[in-house]
Each structure stands twice: as C-alpha cells, then as structure tokens.
Amino acid sequence: MALVAILIANEARPAITDAVLTEARAVLATGHRPRILHGTVAAEIPVPGALAAAPALTERLRTALAGEPIDVSLLPADRHRRKRLFLADMDSTMIEQECIDELAETIGLKQQVSAITERAMRGEIAFEPALRERVALLKDLSAGVAAALIRDRLTLTPGGRTLVRTMKRHGAHTCLVSGGFTLFTGPIAATLGFDAHHANRLGLADGRLTGTVEDPIVGRPEKRVTLIELRTRLGLDPAETLAVGDGANDLDMLAEAGLGVAFRAKPAVAAAADARVEHGDLSALLYLQGFTASEFVG
Template sequence: MTLVATLIANPARPAITDAVLAEARRVLRTEHQPRILHGEAAAELLVPGEAEAAPEFTEALRAALAGEPIDVAVLAHDQHRRKRLFLADMDSTMIEQECIDELADMVGLKPQVAEITERAMRGEIAFEPALRERVSLLKGLSVDIIDGLIRDAIRLTPGGRTLVATMRAHGAVTCLVSGGFTLFTGPIGATLGFDETRANRLAVADGHLTGAVEEPIVGAEAKRATVLELRERLSLSPADTLAVGDGANDLPMLAEAGLGVAFRAKPKVAKAARVRIEHGDLTALLYLQGFAAAEFAA
C-alpha cells in the first residue's frame, strides 16, 4: 500500500517552503517529489508503507514541524480518498460562533451561557441537560431577532463555501448536522450550499421562545445515527464518508466516518480524532482528499 502525507498551512499565512518539504521527505523517508496543491499553502508526498504505519508517520511529521504553523496528516492513498458523503457540525466549525451564545447575548446572559457551552463542548458535562439549561434562559426572546443576528453576528468560517461547493461538484452528498437550532441551520445551511440539514427545534409560541427545546434532542448519538442513516441510504462504505466537528458531541460522528477531522477543536476531540486541523481553513478538508486549488468549485 502507498500512503500520502498532506501538509496544510492557512492560505492567509503560507508556510510550506522548500525547506519544509525537504524536512518532510527526510522524516518520511520518501524519494517521491512533492505534489504542490496550492503554492506554499498545501502539498502532498507519497510515502511507501502500510496503513498501520500512518499514525506513526503523522506523529513523526508533527514533531519535526512542531515550530511551524502547518497541519499534517498521513492517510491511505486509495480509491476511497475522495469522499462521497460529507457531514459537518455548524457552531465553531462551519461558522465561527456558537449560536446559542449569541442568542444569550440578546438577553444579557452571554457570559453565563458561554461558560456552560464551553464545558459541554469540552465533554465536562453532558450535552442534553446543558442544552435544556441554556435554552430555558432564552424564554421570551422574539424569534424576529434571528435574521438580524445571522446577518450581523454570525461569520462563516473561511473556506466553508468552497469546501461544500467542491464536494457537491464532485458528486458528494453534504449534510449540516448540528446540536444547534433549525432557525439557524436553515438559512446558514442554504448559504453554505448543503444538500440537507439536521438540528434541534426551539419551541415557539406567539412568535417568542418558550424556553424549551423539542424532543428528541440532536446530540452526540443523533449525529452518529445521521452518518449511519445517510450511508445506508446512499449505499456507501464507511471509507466513503468524511465528517468534521470541534466539540465532544461530535466525537461519535467523527469516529463513525471513514475520515473524521477535528477542526480547531477542544483538546479531548483533537486528541481522539484521526486528523486535526489547527492552522488551515476549511479548504484543508479538500487538500486531505487530494484536491488541488485549481480543482476547487467557485
């Protein structure tokens, strides 16, 4: 088997110099010349070796390039490299904010709610009761504020639109699956171009939040179930699936996917995921699949 090592920097801070590539070739003990995917922002190297050696190569490369703002991953180079199903978390992944924290800001409770959110995403407290607790604090908030909140406070993570558009252009099905709320995933998913979305429903009466979230809650197991459901519907193998997220409630989804990526994730998630992206933007997920920047969809 042949492996492929991918080196990724943030396009805004390119760092993959000739010296970096030479060091990578030395550490990986490969004679193959690098394939440049995007200037000094992404490159890959073929590495002779079996799949079992990929984690060891990855760690060796991380150690050698520890002082550089570069993400690395060593994966199998096979027919499943380009994925046919893509699932993504929304908050702090496809967007840069946590929507529930921004809602709480409208009632002056952002610090309290954000602290609970952070603990839940780190896996320090259970997701479902933490969600119910936070939603209860939003009782009475008008749903009319949400369009303005999405417009003024929510920022798409760089590279997200390109990631979704490119995967769809190459035949992949895309799903935004969030522990957040349909009031956000609907418009944000449409803006990003996802085929479908899954999220929690906030209970509403007379145009205002009641402080309750409808059951069943979309938490960790629901995210994992979505991977299984879509994979079965599309008759795909685990190797054909890609998932990305940042919080503890994403771990079962990442583990179920053939390639699970922790994106600027909490420590527990970064440690558990097969691949972690800390420096690159969301186009990193395309480079991991062997796409060059020239192949990206507009």
C-alpha cells in the same frame, strides 16, 4: 496500504517551502517526490508503509515541523480518498460563533451560557441536560432575533463555501448537522449550499421561545445516526464518508466517518480524530482528499 502525508498551511501564512518539503521527506524516509496542491499552501508526499505506522509517523513529522504554521496528516491513499458524503457541525466549525451564546447575549446572559457551552463542548458535562439548561434561560426571547443575528453577527468560517460547493460539484451529498437550532441551520445551510440540514427545534409560541427544545435532541448519538442513515440511503461504503467538527458532541460522528476531521477543536476531539486542522481554513478538507486548488469551486 500506501499512505500519503498532507501538509497544509493557510493562504494568509503560506509555509510549504522547498526546505519544509525536504525536511518532511527526510523524516518520512521516502524518496517519493511531493505533489503540489496549491503553491506554498498545500502539498502531499506519498509514503510507503502500513496504516498502523501512520500515528507514529504523524507525530514525528509534527514534532519536526513544530515551529511552522502547518497542519500535518497521514492518511490512506486508497480509492475512496475523495468522499461522497460530507457531514459538518455548524457552531465554531462552519460558522465562527456559537449561536446559543449569541442568543444569550441579546438578553445579557452570554457569560453564563458560554461557560456551560464550553464545558459541554469539552465533554466535561453531558450535552443534552446542558442544552436544556441553556435553552430554558432563553424563554420569551423573540424568535425573530435569530434572523437579525445571522444578518449582523454571525460570520462564515473561511473556506466553508468552497468546501461545500467543490464536494457537491464532484458528486458528494452534503448535510449540515448541528446540536444547535433549525432557526440557524436552515439559513446557514442555504447560504453555504448544503443539500440538507438537521438540528434541534426550539419550542415556539406566538413567535417567542418557550424555553424548551423538542425531542429527540440532536446531540452526540444523533449526529452519528444521521451519518449512518444517509450513508445507508446513498448506498455508500463507510470509507466514502467525511465528517468535521470541533466539540465533544461530534466525537461519535467523527469516529463513524471514513475520515473524521477535528477543526480547531477541543483537545479531546483533536486527539481522537483521524486528522486535525489548526492552521488551515476549511478548504484544508479538500486538500486532505487530494484536491488541487485548480479544482476548487468558489
């Protein structure tokens, strides 16, 4: 199976120079010419070889370019490279915050809740009991706070809207799937243009949080199940699916996807994913699929 090496920088720090491409070709021992995806921001290089060689080649290339702000991935250059199903985590992926931490800040508990969130995202503690513990601290908080946070505090991760709209324009089904809450995923999914969203439902009574979360919990297993159910409903090959996330509760979803991408992720997630993005924005996921910038939908 032929491979393709993808080099991705950030629009704010373009770094894919001729010198970088020359060095990459030498490390990869390929005579193939690079294909420029976007100026000095993204390029790809065809690489002969078997898929089994990809991990070692990837590490060699990352080592060679370690001083540059460049993400490196080696992926199969097959007919399913452009995906037809896209699932994305929300917190610290499609948006730059953790919603539960922002809710906690409104009642002066952000430090306490953030510490639990960090441990759960690193996989140090189980997601479900950690979620219930944090939600219990939010009892009696007005549900209307969510709308105010979306308006005033939450920020979309750069490249996210372009990623979703471009994939939809090219026929993909898109779903925001989160261990967070529907109070946030509904508006965020609509803003970004997702076809659907799936998240936890907080208990409500008289417009206030009850400190509970409804079953079943959308955590690590449920994210994977969501991908499988959508893939089956759409009649897709497993290779035609893409997922992105940053935390331990995304691991099963990323493993199930044809292409699982760790986006500015915790170390265990970055190590397990098919590709990882540290420098680029979310449009990097389009370059991984071979899109050029001229094909992007803003």
